[in-house]
Amino acid sequence: MEKPKMTWIDSLKGIAICGIVMVHSDTLGLPWLLEKIGDAGKCGVQLFFLLSSYLTFVSLEHYFNTKTSSRAISFHHLIPWWAGKFIRLIPLYYLALFIYALFLGGSSYWLGTQEHITAQNVLAHLFFLHGLFPHYADSIIGVEWYLGTLAIFYLLAPYLYKIINSLEKSAAFFLLSAFLCRILSHFIYRIFPEGKDSYIYSAYAGTFNFFAQFPVLIAGIMLYFLFQGQLLEKITRPKLISYVLLVFASVMIAGQAFGQNSLFLISSETLFGLWFFLIAISQKICPLIWTDNKLWGLLGKYSYPIYLFHFFILAIYDKMNIPATGSALLDWCIKYVAALLASLAVSVILTKGFDRPMVERLKRML
Template sequence: MPEDKGNREQDKLQFVDTLRALAILGVLLVHVSQHVDGLSGWLQKGLGLGAKGVALFYMASAFTLFLSMSRRSSDKGEGMTAYLLRRFFRIAPLYYVMLGIYLMVNGTGSRFWLGDQEGVTATNIAAHVLFLNGLNPYWINSIIGVEWSIAVECMFYLIIPLLFKLIRSVRHATWFIVMMLVASFGLNTVFAQYPLISDPSLWGHYLYLWFPNQLPVFGLGILLFFIWKDERHWKSVNPLTGGLLLVAVLFAFVGGITDYLIGVGLLLGAYALYHWQPMWLLNQVWSWIGRLSYSMYLTHMLVLGLIAQIKLPFAPLVSLTLMFIMTLLCTVGLSWLTYTWIEQPGIRLGKKLISRIKTVREQEDSVKESVA
């Protein structure tokens, strides 16, 4: 019986892997399209939506973090130290390796994300190592080219324990989304008028990427968790909660916050994926890509940099298709290696450290009880 229950639980969670798989494919598609000349304007705009795959990553992350904390909340041995170690060893080993590789391949010279700075400094690298690069517009995305989202995610990790205590229902999640949406809109409006750096283009990009602007999307992932946890939560959406959601959508529409509107669409799509369980999206292939998605996210820019050197003598759409297939296949192959030899060993190391700390604490508690 426990095994059957575990299998049912795993089946219910398979849609999360698919969300991650769809997210990384969207990210790959938009980055590949940036290396293909001659694409029509409407196609470029449509492909640009692939960048919203990061929102899917955030939603999946918020969902799984709340799920993990709800499962471990009854374990007295699971303190803040264990939580932070688990998060660190989930992302840091592969991230650090890739930071080194990208620095060796691309050097430390000038680039768009450095603005008027001459190159990548030791302070910049140190900020990346400490996951603090998101605090500086010159550092947030200046080494790998996609690390901004990791910096944002790490900031979210720090507040998750507090959010887990405060947000206990659909109503709470809705209030959180509305408040963060208003706060991010207000902060962006103010800081857009008072830039802190001389490059207006870079400052605009930074205000889009920084943590406050992404926080409402994490809120949508928390809302998804409570809906998944008990579908009766849909029925518990009273007029006040429903009204708040409607006000948030209208506010986003009037304020031109299209990313939030897209996020709401992604939330509905994620729930539909879970609710209807389409086999063509929920299968071992999608699950496998979803498990590789973090490795793919960090390695694909390296792969694309090599494939972009190939000049394909075809129509733009054909070139896009071929380049995407080549990038996908090479990225999957490289990511399988990094997943197997770096990502998974890092996770296992984190678990061993947590287990060792837990054992030591249990022994200390046992000694204290025997003395008492």
């Protein structure tokens, strides 16, 4: 059974959101090393998927333990669990959809030849179905493809919980999915026509579609079963093992960022998920001060609203025409820190003043 508070989870979320804001802060034009580091920030989404999957199985364990027959729950009995999950997503997500559509007109880059947000697009977003359509997946907020994939996982998670009931099964699922989902993603790309929107179809097949992220989600399930057992508690030198895992995984992430981006049939997304899997284990064994502290924890606590609204903050910053300092690096640092702090401030206000009251109101309506 998990402890009530696991600060390392919020801290890892904080690190992930810093990477995501970094890549969206436009690192092009920076010195080569910093440009590569900035571009690697996009892999923070895989860390979100890993932790979300792990926490979803923890949630299912708690939910099923309140029922008379664990792992034997009907569709009808699963509705409250699904409702609870989506209710926590809806208020801030719907607010973000409204703000981005009204003030920014959506993400024109990912709309492609569709050019405008259609009624069908909006409906798909409202029902979390946008992840099923390449032109919708990331077309309003610019980062909502993550929620489209997460929503599908939430729907499947209770059934995966019934099927995958051991560490061995989760490992087998991971190994199979790592190869099969890469092949499937290739075939998904092949069904779309060549043309002006090829970049959208390529991104959808390689990143935005559910199967591209499925192995990472399964890695989160592996974490759940690994942490359930007594294996980690038998480690006699936890701090040393934690350091070794953290350093090794960090070197592997750097290798992907600066060099090889995939391994035969295993995608870069899956590999990033695997390295984050090792980092999560290291933090579970022995959280380290520079990876688990109050700063990362604060950012992680508000990582969801920061994720949703940081693009809007960056758009406002760009329209302010802040005078250049003459140094591309300094200009970027100012933009990045300002966007991160402003996004955090907005997130705290929205969470306390809007999200929590709305979530409670929606819960009472059930």
